[in-house]
Amino acid sequence: MNELMPEHFMFLSAALFIIGMVGVLTRRNVLVIFMCVELMLTAVNISFIGFAWEFSQLTGQIFALFIIAIAAAEAVIGLGIIMALTRQRDTVDIDEVRELRQ
Amino acid sequence: MSSWLFLIPLLPLAAAVINFLFGRWFLQHASQWIATLAVAASFVLSIPVFLQIASDEQSISQHLYTWIPAGDFNIPVTLFVDQLTATMLLVVSGVGLLVHIYSIGYMHGDPGIYRFFSYLPLFVFSMLMLVLADNFLVLFVFWEAVGLCSFLLIGFWYRRRSAASAAKKAFIVNRVGDFGFGIGILLIFVTYGTIEYAGVFGQVGDATQTTITVIALLLFTGAIGKSAQLPLFVWLPDAMEGPTPVSALIHAATMVTAGIFVIARAYPIVSQSADAMLVIAIIGAATAFIAATIAVTQYDIKKVVAYSTVSQLGFMAFALGSGAWIAAIFHLVTHAFFKGLLFLGAGSVIHGMHEEQDMRKMGGLKKYMPLTYWTFLIGAAANAGIIPLAGFWSKDEIILGTWLGDQPIIMVVAFITAFFTSLYMFRAVFMTFHGEERFDAEQVHPHESPRVMTIPLVVLAFFAVTVGFIGFPPEDGWFHHFLDPVFPGMPHPDVAWSTIVLFAAISTVIALSGLYIQYMAYVKRSISPRGISELLGPLYKLAANRWYLDEIYDVLIVRPLVAFSMFLWRFVDAQVIDGTVNGVGSLVTYTSNQWRRAQTGLIANYVFAIALGAVIIIGAFMIFGSNLFE
């Protein structure tokens, strides 16, 4: 492969998305899980920007811009919830948060 | 004209909703004016409708909306007015209006007044929709709705245990009839593939004779419940636990006549089955006779009027069964006025006597409440069939109808019943208003009711006198020609004037003899009622105990039902149901408990479920649903 192909960034995106997903599946620290979700969103951004590059469009770039903005909002809410959690109970281990079940 | 037809039922509904929503906090007593004005507007709007029908002889209808639009089962809600409906519109909204006005006085100071004035227009709305319906399903819905309103109003004073149980009794007994009615409508749909009047009546002959008979009888089952015929009339006297205006409007003038209305409405079906008509005639006659005999023995003034209502409904029923269709509707109209009058008069007496209902504790009230006395006397005379009041014309015509319908036995029963009618009616009048004062004059100070209550009495009394003339001369009056298009193909036998006069004479003699006997008994005191009752012995006891109907029901129906339910509970529930539960039921419960375990409370597992679901779905669809392996 002599040129930069769309497959390149698609695989990068897929890899980062999967890594993020696996992180969400395996980690127990709520903050790390949160970081993994951010990683997944970044992977999505790579896809969008890559597709935009491939099509010579800007639509994908702008979509990615909005994803970053929304991710920031999500981060603020998420950290707020985590703060409230630690205020109630001194833990960030999601396995300890299981009063509601069955 | 037809464009604002919908306002007639809508206004009372709006009043009901407004009073229900805002009555408690904002309106209180103002609710009575909203309700009364709405019903008055309905009445005023009904007049031009009636006039148009009378002049054009064309039925009018207004399509409102499609209730159930999807599929083959397309049910429109359409208002439909023909001569029969127009008559009922006037009766319902007219008597309804008077009862509303009367209630303003009667319910004065009741803390639940906003409830009363939201139920009452709701009833008027339901009743109007019932008569305006153009298909059996809408009819059935509002048939149930009037039953519900009746339930709410009988139990209006729900803290009174007797009121609550009377309401329950009315509701349950009516369910029995409604069950048959519902099946009848289902059968109509199955047989004719439609439930719209026009569609059904146009193809009545397509069904077999047996089917027609069964449909007619099932429809009559509903009427038995709602119009208090034998053997289901036991609920109506108990229903007197409700406020008196309710008894006047619902349990005398309008709702109880719904059964009669439905049979008349289903004329094209019912008239095709001689068997069904015979059954209707027999049940009607039996009801009329039995209720009249019971009425003679009652002491509660409202109960007397209530049994009288049952008896008069019986008159209407056997008139229908004998083929005197127009006479039945005629009697329905006149009865609405004089029976409404009697109930309101009784209510006025009760009001003036401080909630006393026992006639043995009354007497001599004539001088305390003259207006009530005179109007009540007119109502009683009309009910007893004294010439020339309204009841005379309609009742005479019914009896004549049984003769013309070739039902001589029923005619004889009718004459006897008419005698009893006169007996109980004048007994009530004399016991209440004449003779010595049997109440404790120091405790009770009888007084005339306020004007807002007496004015409706006067208006009703006026109609009780005059309304009979719309059916004069008999068999050939204005009313007969008006209603004729509703009953196409009905025979019009020529009646000689001599026959008419003969029947009128017999009726008058019977009515006057009842009057004379009671006059001698309670005013002149030359006959001892006690002596007569002792003379009759067991017969009197039979009537006084209401023919032991409640007891018979207890033995025949209630106890077996209880036993049966015990059986169900002991055997079926414990053995069969539990057995099934141990089978299917516990399987579901077991599954439920197993599946529930999936909800571990661990976020990790939840994420895992999402990821696994996504992976499986994507994998399966990629293998089976994509062009990958094509």
Place this chain on the structure above:
Amino acid sequence: MPLELVHPEWGLIVPLLIMVGTIFALLVADLILPRDNQGAVAWVALAGLVASLASLLTIDWTAGESTFNGMFRADSFSLFINIVVLVAGILAVLISSSYVQSLQERGTMPMPEYLVLVMFSILGAMLVGAAGDLLIIFIGIEMGSLAVYVLTGFARRRMTSIEGALKYFLLGAFASAILVFGMAWIYGSTGTTSIPEISQQVGAIMAGEQLPEPALLLALLLLAVGLAFKIAAVPFHMWTPDAYQGAPTPVSAYMSVVPKVAGFAALARVLAEGLGPLSETWLLLIAILAIITMFYGNVVAISQRDVKRMLAYSSIGHTGYILVGLAAFSEDVPIEMSIGSVLFYLFAYTFMNIGAFAVVTWLQHRGQGVDLDSFNGLGVRSPLTALAMTVFMFSLMGVPPLIGFYAKYYVILAAIEAEMIWLAVAVVLASAVSAVFYLRVVVAMYFNDAEGEWRPQTTPMLGFGLMIMAVGTIALGFFSGPVLDLAMNWVDAFDV
């Protein structure tokens, strides 16, 4: 390329502008009103919602106009979604104001913030309903979700509330990532994010093809998974019971409706409109999800004693029923039957489900808990409330002539029309199962003796809201025709 200034038709977004205005009014009210007396803000919110609802009348929805470069579409579909979410919002404010206020008195729940978040989530759902672009769907869903995450944890001193919020948030963020990954793949496959253009492109790709290529399929499925999470379809439902149980009860009522409406609106916009040419593929997926969802939800609800949790599972079951309407989407079925039945169901569901939760709230105000025993003897203690709950339960069960019956009826009709008899049968069977736990509540109210402490309280707004919902559940059953007509009109907007 010169900069082109856009002159959008502001008239079309007046209902949304009113909502934004209400939000700012609430924030200002928060500043000027004293901390301990903020009951008036509920009226501000109600006024804003009613004004927004009224302003719907100013727009000609049948014209199907769009503005903001086709991103915002004022068609009948968005009208219907607007009506549903605004009505749900009004009901939510009615049932929650006294609840939030009584907690505010203890300094834990600020009323203005609560209402602002409710407004935001309604605004998000309205955006989704009117979306003409995947970007708007994404932003709208996120706006709604973020607000509801916070509302779930609004009782932040109670661990279960925070736990519910945390679970909802973490899973929701995860699902959002999947959803937006799906959007990226749609963009990658079609080169556009505008929904009508997606429809054209997919139509062009699928022309003459039997089955889609894996990339398009991946896009479709990722998107479906992301949205299935939002509407709580099994197996993406697992946040639902925990979040509903943990959230303050009025919030449970609210979040059982508005985010779900937004999710279904997005599903209809994306799947039926954008990916309509792929319907052969996704119909099967939706049908399978529908069956699993309705049975799982209704069966598991049987073994619940906590009424909020039971209602959560019941709402999962209802998601299944609604999906049946979506699964009936095909060329042979008139679109007003399939998607129309979905819309009608959402409307019906709004009344009966918020109503059921409202009764739980009503009980909590009177010192009762949220388990089944709290309903014991309610028929004696408060006959009207018991009657209302009975109406809601029977309606959720699908008993005629209540609105819930018609909702199921139209869904079943759509399934039969689509020749998916098995789906129709499944709906009937699942309803039969559901009768067990709905009736259990009714039995508890009328046949069990009252127990426990009973504190009389006056909650006029809640009572008023309850009455509206009970009357609506009954009356709309009788007037289901006009509502269905409205729901069916949406098809004018869709160029499928």
Place this chain on the structure above:
Amino acid sequence: MAAEVLVFNLLSGIAIVSAAAMIMMRNPVHSAIALVITFVNVAAVFIMLRAEFLAVVQIIVYTGAILVLILFVLMLVNPDELPDFHGARPMQQIFGFGLGIILLAEIAVAILTRTVVAEPGPWTEDGMAAVGGNVQAIGQVLYSGYVLPIQATALVLLAATIGALFLGRPDEDEEPTPSRRTVATISLAHTRGSDQDEIPALSSANIKHEAGDRDLIMARDADEFTSTPEDDQKGQQE
């Protein structure tokens, strides 16, 4: 050009490795640092893909704001007591990695069989240069075609701010008692309700005392009406 591919592979290689490191690290602070490395590399990839503006945004927003925020919270949460998160659930890790590999395979299939249908837009290298570069191009498109999303996103950020302010605000009547942190609300939501007896009974005197002369609403279980920390403390003290 091979050099371009080489640079891309290098950048993405570092990004993937550090991302993998992020989910493997024991210490969450190390994870966060690994994530920073990934994000910086991804930003570099963005530049290669003609998205200079987004590269800068990526650095500023993600690396600058969000991650610093996360680290900040991480520090707040008692960093000494961070529990050992690894090795507790081997099954989950196995299944997690398994699922990841399968999904990767599925996406790989999609990537490799993908056919392009989209029509090329005007924003090639030359097209962007014509308007002055990537930032200008984005500005033009954003402010002509994306007015509604901008406004809506502003509202989302406002909603998030309000929500976070509410969640993060200390309680008004809160006293910083050290013991409060360890108070755990009893789970009141078990399906069978079997743990009802464990709930500290709230006598009416207790309530009066707490609520002053105001009528207090109480719920028996699972709601904020009962289970504030104060209530629980009282229950335990008695």
